[in-house]
Amino acid sequence: MTIASRDFRELRLDGVSRGFGALNALKDVTLTIQRGEFITLLGPSGCGKSTALNCVAGLLPLTGGSIWLDDRRLDQLRPEDRGFGMVFQNYALFPHMNVRKNVGFGLAMRNESKADIDRKVEDALNVVRLSAQGGKLPGQLSGGQQQRVAIARAIVIEPPLVLMDEPLSNLDAKLRLEMRAEIRRIHQYLGSATIYVTHDQDEALSLADRIVVLRDGTIRQVGTPAELYSRPAHADVAEFMGYRNIIRTEANPGSNGWVNVGIGGAEIAGTPLEGVQRGRAIAAIRPEDLSPVGNGPIVARVETAEYRGRDFYGTARTEDGTELYFRSEQNAAVGEVLHLGADPARVLVYADTAASRPAELAPNGIAA
Amino acid sequence: MTLATTHSVGVTEKPPLRLRLQQKGFDGVTLLVLPAVIFVLALFVYPFLYGLVLSFQPKEGGWLANYSKFFSDRFLYGTIMTTFRLAVPVTIFNIALSVPVAMRMRLMRRQKVLTTILVLPITLGTVLVAQGLLSYLGPQGWLNRTLLAAHLISHPIALLHNYWGVFLSLVITGFPFTFLLMLSYVTGIDGSLENAAATLGASAAQRFRAIFVPLLIPGLAITFCLSFVQAVSVFPSAVLLGAPAGPTRVISIAAYEAAFEQYDYSLASAIAMIMALVQLAIVAIVLAARGLFYRGPAGSGKG
Amino acid sequence: MIRQRTTGEKLWATAVWVVVGFFVLNILAVIATVVVDSFATRWLGTWLPAGYTTRWYYEAWDEFQLRDVLIVTFEIVGIVVLLSGLLGVPAAYAMARREFPGKRIVMLLFLLPLLVPPITFGIPLATVLYRTGLAGTMWGVILANLVPTLPFVILVMIPFIEQIDPRMESAARVFGAGTGRLFRHILVPLLAPGILAALLLVLVRTIATFELTFFTAGPTSQTLVVALYYAVFASGVRAGQSVDAMAVIYMITTLIWLLIALRFINPTQIVTRARREAAH
Numbered sequence: 001m002t003i004a005s006r007d008f009r010e011l012r013l014d015g016v017s018r019g020f021g022a023l024n025a026l027k028d029v030t031l032t033i034q035r036g037e038f039i040t041l042l043g044p045s046g047c048g049k050s051t052a053l054n055c056v057a058g059l060l061p062l063t064g065g066s067i068w069l070d071d072r073r074l075d076q077l078r079p080e081d082r083g084f085g086m087v088f089q090n091y092a093l094f095p096h097m098n099v100r101k102n103v104g105f106g107l108a109m110r111n112e113s114k115a116d117i118d119r120k121v122e123d124a125l126n127v128v129r130l131s132a133q134g135g136k137l138p139g140q141l142s143g144g145q146q147q148r149v150a151i152a153r154a155i156v157i158e159p160p161l162v163l164m165d166e167p168l169s170n171l172d173a174k175l176r177l178e179m180r181a182e183i184r185r186i187h188q189y190l191g192s193a194t195i196y197v198t199h200d201q202d203e204a205l206s207l208a209d210r211i212v213v214l215r216d217g218t219i220r221q222v223g224t225p226a227e228l229y230s231r232p233a234h235a236d237v238a239e240f241m242g243y244r245n246i247i248r249t250e251a252n253p254g255s256n257g258w259v260n261v262g263i264g265g266a267e268i269a270g271t272p273l274e275g276v277q278r279g280r281a282i283a284a285i286r287p288e289d290l291s292p293v294g295n296g297p298i299v300a301r302v303e304t305a306e307y308r309g310r311d312f313y314g315t316a317r318t319e320d321g322t323e324l325y326f327r328s329e330q331n332a333a334v335g336e337v338l339h340l341g342a343d344p345a346r347v348l349v350y351a352d353t354a355a356s357r358p359a360e361l362a363p364n365g366i367a368a
Numbered sequence: 369m370t371l372a373t374t375h376s377v378g379v380t381e382k383p384p385l386r387l388r389l390q391q392k393g394f395d396g397v398t399l400l401v402l403p404a405v406i407f408v409l410a411l412f413v414y415p416f417l418y419g420l421v422l423s424f425q426p427k428e429g430g431w432l433a434n435y436s437k438f439f440s441d442r443f444l445y446g447t448i449m450t451t452f453r454l455a456v457p458v459t460i461f462n463i464a465l466s467v468p469v470a471m472r473m474r475l476m477r478r479q480k481v482l483t484t485i486l487v488l489p490i491t492l493g494t495v496l497v498a499q500g501l502l503s504y505l506g507p508q509g510w511l512n513r514t515l516l517a518a519h520l521i522s523h524p525i526a527l528l529h530n531y532w533g534v535f536l537s538l539v540i541t542g543f544p545f546t547f548l549l550m551l552s553y554v555t556g557i558d559g560s561l562e563n564a565a566a567t568l569g570a571s572a573a574q575r576f577r578a579i580f581v582p583l584l585i586p587g588l589a590i591t592f593c594l595s596f597v598q599a600v601s602v603f604p605s606a607v608l609l610g611a612p613a614g615p616t617r618v619i620s621i622a623a624y625e626a627a628f629e630q631y632d633y634s635l636a637s638a639i640a641m642i643m644a645l646v647q648l649a650i651v652a653i654v655l656a657a658r659g660l661f662y663r664g665p666a667g668s669g670k671g
Numbered sequence: 672m673i674r675q676r677t678t679g680e681k682l683w684a685t686a687v688w689v690v691v692g693f694f695v696l697n698i699l700a701v702i703a704t705v706v707v708d709s710f711a712t713r714w715l716g717t718w719l720p721a722g723y724t725t726r727w728y729y730e731a732w733d734e735f736q737l738r739d740v741l742i743v744t745f746e747i748v749g750i751v752v753l754l755s756g757l758l759g760v761p762a763a764y765a766m767a768r769r770e771f772p773g774k775r776i777v778m779l780l781f782l783l784p785l786l787v788p789p790i791t792f793g794i795p796l797a798t799v800l801y802r803t804g805l806a807g808t809m810w811g812v813i814l815a816n817l818v819p820t821l822p823f824v825i826l827v828m829i830p831f832i833e834q835i836d837p838r839m840e841s842a843a844r845v846f847g848a849g850t851g852r853l854f855r856h857i858l859v860p861l862l863a864p865g866i867l868a869a870l871l872l873v874l875v876r877t878i879a880t881f882e883l884t885f886f887t888a889g890p891t892s893q894t895l896v897v898a899l900y901y902a903v904f905a906s907g908v909r910a911g912q913s914v915d916a917m918a919v920i921y922m923i924t925t926l927i928w929l930l931i932a933l934r935f936i937n938p939t940q941i942v943t944r945a946r947r948e949a950a951h
Contacts (some may be wrong), residue, residue, distance in 0.1 A: 392771065392772060393769050393770050393771030393772065393774075394771055395769070396850050397764065397765050397768060397769055397850060398765050398769045398771050399765070400761035400762055400764060400765040401761075401762045401765035401766060401777060403758050403761075403762065404758045404759060404761075404762035404781070404821055404822075404825060405762070405777060405780060407758060407817065407821060408780050408781065408784060408818070408821070408822065409780070411796065411814055411815075411817070411818050412780075412783065412784045412792060412796070412818050413780070414799070415792065415795040415796040415798070415799040416792055416795055418795060418798070418799050419794065419795025419798060419799075420795075422795070422798065465690065465694075468683075468687045468690075469687055469690070469691055471687075472684060472687045472688070480933075482691075484933055485695055485698075486691075486694075486695070488698060488929075489698055491875055491879060491925050491926070491929045492702075492879070492922060492925065493879035493881060493896060493925070494881060495881055495896050495899050495900045495903065496705070496896075496899070496918055496921060496922060497701065498903065499705060499899070499903045499914065499915070499918050500701035500702060500704055500705045500918070501701060502903070503704045503705070503708055503911070503915075504697075504700060504701045504704045508715065508716050509704065510700055510704060510718075511697075511700070513718060540697070540698060540701070543694065572680060594786065597786065597787075597788055598788060600788070601788030601789070601790040601791060601882075603790050603881075603882055604881055604882075604900060607904070608900075608903055608904065620790045623790070623794050624790075624794075627794050627797065627798070627886075628886070633794075633798045633801075636794050636798070637794065637795055637798060639794075640790075640791055640792075640794040640795055643790075643791050644787065644791045644792075647787075647788075647791065
């Protein structure tokens, strides 16, 4: 096996911006990616994550900022001169070339000798476990196989950086899980850096070394999957990371460094973030962290409940009309009154500011 | 009990005819296609066959007399060469012009306005274009005046009642058609293929050669056929702008004269059949050549 | 899509636009020549006419009996549009919704009249129409014009119908609508934009169709474009300006309908469809 990433230290995005007319699709994005790192750009559709990827690839010119590979400035270069590998959402395999020709395309463009091309294509097809399909046209392959060809084509040129634009979104659920593991394996094998765009938080959590959460073209948070899962920096990030209970409330200083927030008429302790101590606040709790406990302070009546194999998930409404998502180990019957509580470490309290207000609480009130 | 069962198994009743037809796809809805089919059969297929038979029943002579007359009279068989000399260059010229324009247009947001302007001549029709060109290309027309004023020429160039008048009118009426076809082929090529080629190191010229050309070849073949067939059937402009007795005596003029001036429908039909055969031959050759290339969808796999 | 950055590529792009500009300029100049001449008192050997007048329009109107020609044109066009719609839309519906043996042959049958140029099938068709005595009458012209327009409506309507969710029709059938009522209450309202677009294009096409009408028309069944051809053909006899006035009238008649049609439909889509069928 001879395919390996070319050596480099880091890729740096410095104040990268991209406007479409009056619209700012990407605003002042600054990010440093180390060799060997797997970065996912995560965000809802329209957040600018694909724009960011296309800017790095050179398919979209920047309207501001610069991109550096170590000491080499890249953003003025044409895409063909950057030498990155890219995997497209719809694979973008050349339909008139067979698998070998597709994979060897980048090498042919580099005027490598036929023998070198053959050898490297064979290696790359081995890496993606497609050696037997080399003579077929893309149209004769299954979705998963096409995906592997697209990956082989991107890695065979031994790029310092591999860009992936929602590569799994066209596959069915089972194949998606398989390919996820496959992508991780190939990444580790190559030792290159990977930037992976997705809107699926599970995918981001399971693949990434670091996750970059984008919203409206700006970076909201950069962190490891564990950090993003347990400590989203802002309320909108929390909402995107699966905190379904997003409640507008008032905060007051509590004991032991907690803050107290009112939920459904009850007062519970939570973890202050963004330095919030008192005043208007947003509390965020995952459904799995809100459960019936013996002396739970929040009283709510069950409205729906569904069995999920090990436990039950459902919605309940408090006296003052707040709807809550909860988890219960016992069966929760509709109409039953529950006493819900949560560990203060799992109740995140954010300042209620326009900038970080989740879509669900936006003025027009449309839930995402 | 047992008896009754065997009985009903033994006599498998045929389902009613309606259901059997339905299983094959024939039901009330399918029948809706019938009137249109009958119409096309009666007014397109039948006349064609009628013409074919009629062409073998000449006014005088044996059953092949019309064809032998056509191929022995220089005034008649020469029209095939004349037609080719017009149609082939015009078709190639129109395609050569369409491809770069379509490639540029692909990048544009507001395609509709320019498309509309370019499509205008199709709607104006050949007769109106011919009438306009009669004045525009004339020795006192704006074109010659402009060229004279710019000192590009010293004498008005003769563009009427010769080859060039017909050539130009075929470009004006044929280009929009060729262009529309090419545009739909060019825009049918998934843009991400070009992006993919670029990230793999292909320059603009390499992308054109390695991606666009092979994917456009089937489209080019079809466009060539359709544009060529249109150009072969040039009629009004060949009469009005050309020299219908000489250099632009195309095959359609010969057919028209036979039918409506000599009232020899048999000979006219024979010429029409020869014209159809010429068109068919070119289409068959081009399509056969196309078969040598990739001709699946120009998308990017199943995605 | 990747935009150009180097000088060479920009030059190339500019060259392409110059060629397009030159083409468009010439077309506009051709049209302008006709329009200017139709208002000219005398236009010989100068850039612009000596003076302007509208009298050629009155002359053309009388000389070419344009009133009668226009009436005949619109009668023929109207009936062609109506019949193409009545025969074409149901046929397109069957083609879009049913798979039946021989469907590909039927498709080919509808495609051929569009691909074979009118002059090729026009002569045998005219011969048949003369033998049956229909040629020279309005109905002969109508039948000849229907040969390409009927398949045209079918090919334009098929994709329109295919994009309508068949479950909607199933729902209507479940609630008890037969084919007739299905058409009236569900399909026609949903398809109205498509039908309108297709018929408008048929209208424009029929106004401009020359060869078929030319071969089959008699003195009382000439359409505007055929009258124009005769006028141009015999242009030595009459003042050129009155021929141009007639050409302007013809141009306006077509352009109005074309502009209306283009509001409803994108021409590339139709071509895309037609060539996709042709490619099979």
